[in-house]
Amino acid sequence: MSSSPLLAVHDLTVLRPPPSSTPILSSMSLTLSPGEILVVRGTSGSGKSTLLKCISELNLYQSGRITLGDKTAKEMGVPRWRVLVSYVPQRPSMLPGTPLDFLQTIRGFKARTTTSKDKHKDNTHIIGEGEGEGGRGGMTPGPREPLDLAEDWGIEKVLWRREWSTLSGGEAQRIALAIAAGIGGAEVLLLDEPTSALDEETMQKVEKSLMEMLPPLEGQSSSDTSPRYGTGPKALIWITHSPEQAERVGMRSIDLSR
Ligand SMILES: Nc1ncnc2c1ncn2[C@@H]1O[C@H](COP(=O)(O)OP(=O)(O)OP(=O)(O)O)[C@@H](O)[C@H]1O
Numbered sequence: 001m002s003s004s005p006l007l008a009v010h011d012l013t014v015l016r017p018p019p020s021s022t023p024i025l026s027s028m029s030l031t032l033s034p035g036e037i038l039v040v041r042g043t044s045g046s047g048k049s050t051l052l053k054c055i056s057e058l059n060l061y062q063s064g065r066i067t068l069g070d071k072t073a074k075e076m077g078v079p080r081w082r083v084l085v086s087y088v089p090q091r092p093s094m095l096p097g098t099p100l101d102f103l104q105t106i107r108g109f110k111a112r113t114t115t116s117k118d119k120h121k122d123n124t125h126i127i128g129e130g131e132g133e134g135g136r137g138g139m140t141p142g143p144r145e146p147l148d149l150a151e152d153w154g155i156e157k158v159l160w161r162r163e164w165s166t167l168s169g170g171e172a173q174r175i176a177l178a179i180a181a182g183i184g185g186a187e188v189l190l191l192d193e194p195t196s197a198l199d200e201e202t203m204q205k206v207e208k209s210l211m212e213m214l215p216p217l218e219g220q221s222s223s224d225t226s227p228r229y230g231t232g233p234k235a236l237i238w239i240t241h242s243p244e245q246a247e248r249v250g251m252r253s254i255d256l257s258r
Pocket residue numbers: 016017024042043044045046047048049050051
């Protein structure tokens with residue numbers, strides 16, 4: 001693989017809480033390059049989610065070093081790290097309010113540096129009161145704003161105004177994923193079984209959009225790939241139990257099964 005990785009995990013060890021203190025992950029290392037999708041596989045309980053939560057600084061670990069570029073989360077500051085290295089859980093937790101409230105809240109986080117370009121593409125205003133369709137947010141192709149991205153995956157804009165608790169598992173999963181992928185700013189997305197609640201057709205649409213967001217791999221001509229969407233992520237780590245999906249999306253894979 002190419003020279004300098006975007007993300008690197010060195011010798012990560014995570015233990016279960018006492019009294020068992022047995023390892024969940026033991027001296028685990030990996031690297032991720034720009035343009036790459038790394039698939040993580042493994043039996044249930046082998047530590048896949050734990051790995052992604054450690055990388056996003058949501059889970060404590062006993063030893064190891066995780067860097068983005070040449071910086072650790074501590075050196076960068078954890079809030080900024082969590083913007084750049086974004087974990088998308090398998091089941092979005094039952095958040096209060098609506099997806100639109102959530103989107104507006106995370107857009108306001110101080111750790112997220114909002115450029116005037118980002119502001120320009122914020123078209124959350126396009127959903128009028130009680131309105132189902134909204135506008136198109138401009139006629140020219142450009143960055144995929146979360147609402148547009150989700151719409152490509154079959155999420156009508158009216159759903160953004162519904163309480164999270166009233167959404168189906170697959171609706172909530174697509175909306176959470178569209179927010180993470182479409183809001184811009186994240187360099188690495190950590191996807192925990194991102195399509196587990198989706199039907200085959202929708203799953204393949206989601207796979208295609210996510211793959212098209214990435215820049216070309218180093219050494220690969222950009223004309224070899226579909227157009228890249230705006231400020232999308234540079235690389236993905238993708239947990240899946242499906243060998244077919246691993247084959248479709250993965251450029252490399254690791255298996256955590258013991
Ligand atoms: N806070 C915790 N306390 C005790 N054990 C934990 C804790 N968090 C995770 N574990 C254990 O660590 C192991 C790995 O869990 P993890 O959720 O990472 O597995 P996984 O590979 O993602 O599984 P699945 O495929 O079922 O989602 C499991 O045995 C789990 O019970």
